[in-house]
Amino acid sequence: MRQFLILFSVISLSLFSSDKLGKLPVYKIAVEAISQTEDNIALRDFIKEQIHSTSRGMVSLPLKGTDTKVWEFDKEGNPSPKTIESLQNLAGTDKLILVSTEDGQAVISFVDVLHQKLEYRNSLPESLSKTLVSDFLGFLDKKNIYLALSETGTGSNSQLKINSLKPTYVAGEPIRFEIESTEDNYVYVVLVPENQKGEPVLLFPNQIQNDNFVRKGDKVTIPDKRISFKAASSPSKDRIRAFASREEWKEFQLRGKKEDSFYRLLPPAVTGTKTTARSMVMVTNSLTAPIEQTPVMEWEYQILSR
Structure with a gap:
């Protein structure tokens, strides 16, 4: 089980229009x-x-x-x-x-x-x-997905609310919060680490909570109480990003080891899906589009050393 420490001065909600990006997030x-x-x-x-x-x-x-x-x-x-x-x-x-x-x-x-x-x-x-x-x-492809998860702009039209996320935590303290959807949506919640060499972690859905269709007014605790998600001991600035999509992200594959609680969000090529040269061009051009086109809300918060 991987542990994470999230460091930031105050809890905040970042609002940026994805229209300002003007292009797919690529390197x-x-x-x-x-x-x-x-x-x-x-x-x-x-x-x-x-x-x-x-x-x-x-x-x-x-x-x-x-x-x-x-x-x-x-x-x-x-x-x-x-x-x-x-x-x-x-x-x-x-x-x-x-x-x-x-x-x-x-x-x-x-x-x-x-x-x-x-x-x-x-x-x-x-x-x-x-x-x-x-x-x-x-x-x-895998790196581009991580980049899209990290940099897709947030917008005020998101249909998600977050509850029970404290302004500060201490190292080793369990981190658990609640997501509420104001409409029927497929919900994807990602932890984006400050260290860009790290990989975003898909907190929801996960291997326990594998159904991520959330109906209007429903509240989901993330992660499930059967999953341990704690702040680590090394300071870093991480973000929680929640995406609300009317359609399931079928372009991607969810993959996780048995000993892991959380999935990874991977492109078809990484999981061995066969593609022709012609279809590879068509699929890749739209690979990160579902992420970029999905309304997303972002939260940042602080973990203090003991």
Whole structure:
């Protein structure tokens, strides 16, 4: 069971119009070949086209002097001092994709530029480079869902109310609150951690409360009293985001391990759903649309150390 600590000065309700976003929440991505060989450039261009054609990200212009920069990471994904210098020079870029072919292997690395961390690295024989790209795109779909859950703008037309959420908690104290819907809705409640390297957690529905259709006037305690959800000991600023949808989010898969209380919200590609190249473009373009188009309310609150 994972524990979470939520730190903020006062309880508040943030109101932002999703119309102000003007676009799907996606990352600004630079795709670069580690060395300018013919095979590396071909793999780089193929990945760029896949990301651009499916709207998985905003592909930035080629970087200058990429082949002379140092890209080194340890087993934990931490960059070397010279790599940190290279990352600090990447202005206006959220993520960096590095591709290379080494000893007959195609390699894809995905770097969080802001937090200077290697998030993904995988390799396959060059003959299976398209399979490698497909695996990476599934990973990117997952990241885009997390981004949409985190950044979709809230609006005053939300049909949800929250009760019993205290202004402050202490470390280790159970966190439990009540959601009320003013209309018949499918309700999705997500914990978004302050640490962007963490993943949003789907608090509702969960493995105990797997029916998330809430009728008008009904009140649901989240999480169920059979589930332990406590504040952890390390300070952080986290958010509770509640989405009210007239339609079920059928584009996504709910997945959780037996030992976990909470689900993960995943794209079909991550859970092994087969798609053709043509359908992949159509599905991906609308993958995060249900999240972006669903009214959402957000609450922030404070946990104090003991």
